[in-house]
Amino acid sequence: MNIHEYIENYRYGKDVNYEWPHRFKYYDFEIDFINHIHENRFSIIKKSRQMHATTLLANYVAWQLLHNKNSITIMYMSNMLHMSQRFIELVDKSIKYFTNEIGMPVDEYNSMFRINSRKEINMANGNRVKGLATSKEALRGFTSDLIIFDEAAFINEIDILISSLLPTLSTGGKMIMVSTPNGLDEGFYETWKQSLNEKNTFKRMEIDWTDNPRYDKEWFDKKCRSMNMDERMIEQELWGQFIKPFPKNLRIGLVEPKFSPDAYAIPRKPYIPIDYIKPKLKKVLDNSFKGRLLRIFSFLRRG
Numbered sequence: 379m380n381i382h383e384y385i386e387n388y389r390y391g392k393d394v395n396y397e398w399p400h401r402f403k404y405y406d407f408e409i410d411f412i413n414h415i416h417e418n419r420f421s422i423i424k425k426s427r428q429m430h431a432t433t434l435l436a437n438y439v440a441w442q443l444l445h446n447k448n449s450i451t452i453m454y455m456s457n458m459l460h461m462s463q464r465f466i467e468l469v470d471k472s473i474k475y476f477t478n479e480i481g482m483p484v485d486e487y488n489s490m491f492r493i494n495s496r497k498e499i500n501m502a503n504g505n506r507v508k509g510l511a512t513s514k515e516a517l518r519g520f521t522s523d524l525i526i527f528d529e530a531a532f533i534n535e536i537d538i539l540i541s542s543l544l545p546t547l548s549t550g551g552k553m554i555m556v557s558t559p560n561g562l563d564e565g566f567y568e569t570w571k572q573s574l575n576e577k578n579t580f581k582r583m584e585i586d587w588t589d590n591p592r593y594d595k596e597w598f599d600k601k602c603r604s605m606n607m608d609e610r611m612i613e614q615e616l617w618g619q620f621i622k623p624f625p626k627n628l629r630i631g632l633v634e635p636k637f638s639p640d641a642y643a644i645p646r647k648p649y650i651p652i653d654y655i656k657p658k659l660k661k662v663l664d665n666s667f668k669g670r671l672l673r674i675f676s677f678l679r680r681g
Contacts, residue, residue: 381412384441388479390472391433407589408434415554418581422530422555422569426586426618428593431556432528436468439507442524444473449504450523455511457533462509463496465528469507470499524552527566531557536565555580559620567620586618 386404411434415421425431439452456462477487493500500506525543530536540553547553557566573580587593587601598616605611613619 379441379445381416381438381441382409384445384476385412385434385437388472388476389433389437390440390468390475391430391437405591407585411583411585412438414581414583415552419550419552420578420580421553422566422573422580422582423557424566424570424582424584424618424620425556425558427558427615428587429585429590432465433468435526435528435554435556436465437472439526440469440472440476443469443499443501443503443505443507444476446505447503448523450506451521452505452507452524452526453522454507454509454526454528455533455539456509456528457511459509459511461528462511466496466499466507466509470494473499521546522551523547524554527553527555527557529557530555530569531560531563531566533565536563537568540565540569559614559618561614561623562620570620584618587616 382404385408389404408430411423411431414423415435415438423431435454439454442450442452454462454465456465473490474487477490490502491499492502493506496509498506498508522543525547527533527536533539543553555566555569559567561567569578569580570582572578573582587598601616602612605615610621614621
């Protein structure tokens with residue numbers, strides 16, 4: 379069974395548009411996501427919030443554990459232990475969901491595992507996944523075939539971790555970095571920037587909420603309001619943009635500077651659909667340099 383058949387027919391997770399439980403619809407951006415991490419040795423994905431990336435990764439790992447015949451070792455890393463444990467739980471539930479759907483007897487299911495805990499799943503076929511909080515000490519003695527950094531921009535000293543982990547990858551081993559941006563961190567942002575400048579071998583992919591058919595204008599408007607119409611936060615969290623921090627010389631109590639195109643660490647294409655922006659935010663944009671660019675772009679696109 380190939381990875382796409384597995385995810386389309388046996389994917390485990392919660393779809394925000396349906397009552398639990400519900401089998402996910404497998405959308406094009408998710409197919410592209412799986413193809414990207416499966417086909418590239420080093421992949422980096424920049425995303426907006428709530429794109430179900432962790433669920434996709436968990437089901438991808440579950441498929442690897444069930445169907446890979448090469449006795450692989452997978453390391454999943456996040457900035458907090460409970461997140462890594464939650465990921466292992468998702469992988470376990472994906473395997474359980476699959477075996478239930480195909481009618482596997484309980485005894486046969488139980489015989490699949492050597493270890494099945496909150497920190498590790500070790501299969502009788504030799505495949506294993508381990509969830510770790512990020513630390514060099516936790517990785518001692520491990521040689522990995524696949525290393526996954528989830529929410530990589532929030533992992534402290536990830537640049538040092540990557541340097542120390544690359545030698546532990548087996549021949550042909552893979553590394554995946556997935557995250558919403560978090561300012562200009564020294565790991566995720568720097569890796570993305572170096573990839574743009576062709577200074578590393580990471581292959582880039584970016585996805586935002588408009589790629590996800592589960593979300594619409596109403597969802598976007600609610601998210602903007604929940605962020606108090608904070609443009610910097612909207613750009614980072616919903617559009618997945620790298621935003622520069624405020625100047626260090628700003629004193630507490632001063633009014634924050636207005637958002638401007640200079641806030642982008644990496645220039646972005648002006649693709650925000652004007653119709654998606656609530657009137658309050660639209661008014662701010664209309665009076666800004668970016669707003670003028672957007673109107674020009676929208677006019678040219680209509681023409």
